[in-house]
Amino acid sequence: MQFFILAMLMAFNTSSSFAEEMRYPAGEEPVELPAHNSLNAQLPRSVHSLEDKKTEAMSLYLTLMREDERNIWAPYQLAASSAEKGQTELAERYLQLSAKRGLWYYYNLLEDSAFNSIQQGNTYRSILATTKARHQQYASQFEGKAYYTVPSGDPPSGGWPTVIYLHAYGQAAAINPEARLLFAAAGVAYIELNGTQMLAEKSFRWSNYSDESTQSAIQRALKTLTPALKLNSNQVFLTARGQGALHAANLMAKYPQFYAGALLIAPNGEISPVQHSLAENKRIMIAYYDRQNFNAQALALHFADLFDEKNQVETEHFAQTDEELGGWHKRFNQPLLWMIGKASHASPEA
Template sequence: MYFFILALLLALFTRPLLAAEMRYPAGEEPIELPAHSPLNTQLPRTAQSHEDKKIEAMSLYLTLMREDERNVWAPYQLAASSAEKGQTELAERYLQLSANRGLWYYYTLLEDDAFNSIQHRATYRSILAATKARYLQHAHLFEGKASYAIPKGAPPSGGWPTVVFLHGYGKGANISPEERLLFSEMGVAYIEINGTQMLSENSFRWSNYSEESTQSAIQQALRPQEELKLNPQKIYLTARGQGALHAANLLSRYPQFYAGAMLIAPNGGIKPAQQSLAARKKVVVAYYDRQNFSDQALALHFANLFSENNQVETLHFPQGENAEGGWQARFKRPLQWVLNQAPDATPGA
């Protein structure tokens, strides 16, 4: 029953907060179905106004809230919707219910514009403080947490070359069996790190204010170098979306820690570096036509920034990855070039 309700909510509810959450960073959009797929068939749809959909969504949230006494998200959404309508007391009542059930999504509550009208009130401030306390207690177990894939056997002289991956907004560290095999075959250690700010279960971001916490998280993940037999002179950054913006800034500011980088569709809120200390590095910068103009311009900015004193390859694709143009098909060889394992960065398996 709960899964059915949640499925309907995802289809019906169009509040701006959720719309923002469903925006995928460039290059990370869901795979498009083939044109002939029966799932692409458009079913007849009855005319339904935006307000009708919101009313139906609220009805479903009310049902979910009653049937699942531990659910924090249903009363939260009802609170947000009530606040947007100016129903202050009702908004505070639902938000308090969400807090009583254990709301800990601190950044979601802090940055949700729906609550602008009640942010000055004592009830909201009290709930925000309690949410922050629960967040700090829970999230520190997962923020910046690293996952490792180390090749079997003896490392080369000096230790394993190491690839550190910084995910895009809303993602998390999750090394797949295919990735373990890929990097093992390439003869490199592979590390994925959760973002430094936790949004919800298995969803993280990097700071919107500075790359410093990202640098600290990477160095923390690299601390067991001797135990894992990692080569500190051969640490390479790979990154997507928001993670790529952080990686680019880190390479420009702390080139002594990193031997090269592959930056895929950088975007995000922190200020991009305007000067670079990096020299004698190999850098790949990739972007897509499907990105907006400012994001494409950001990728080209970094390609130009690193072009002085470094070897830079700029890759341009008409659209994001799909079944025919996935990670290995596009980025294996460019990464091997960064790692000095291939003569050029031409995309291809």
């Protein structure tokens, strides 16, 4: 029964608070299928109004909350929905229940606009403080955590060239077998970092407020891994997607002494893009997609112009997403080789 309820919940956009759980930077939102897409025929149009869906979802949350006494998210969603309706006492009661069950989703609670009506109250402030403490205790072991793979055998003179990957919003570091083979064949060490702000299990973001925590996380990882893995500190390259790419672009512009090149895939996010670059003589590739909105595409072109004057810059525009072609590793194998100086051109696979 519990699994059925969870599946049903995923079918509804129940409220603005539910949307807040999956907050995407502009341009990273899931895109609806075109009207002519054949897959649309498999998705019958709902006969229910939005309010009907909200009511049905509330009922499912209530059932889940009763059947699973450890579930944190169900009472949280009920609290958010109640707060939106102006039901302050009920909202605080459900939020207290979520907190009693161990609520630690600090950024969700801090930034969820559904709770605007109760944010000045003692109950909310007390729960927020408790949630922050739990978050810090639990998430600190995962935020900015590095995962890595290095080729077998002895490193070249000077150490392994190193590629660092910053993931998109809401994702986590995870090195799959395909990536291990790809980077081993390229003769480089490969490092993925979790974002510096943990949102939920296996869901991270980079700071919405500054890129400095990202720079610190990268340098902490390199300080530990460079001697342990015999990395070449003069050959560290940034690769990144989405929100991670915006941070990587800013870091390349501000701290070029640390990075030898960059592959920036659909940069986007909340922090402000830098307006001046110190980078010189770097190989930088920037990619963007038709699916992105005008502002997102303009941001990619902003960085292309910013870096173009004193660096080797390649810009690519794609109609299809990476996932449609089997993942970003497959599409960007050639650009990666170009970035690290092992290929004469950057043109990726179509």
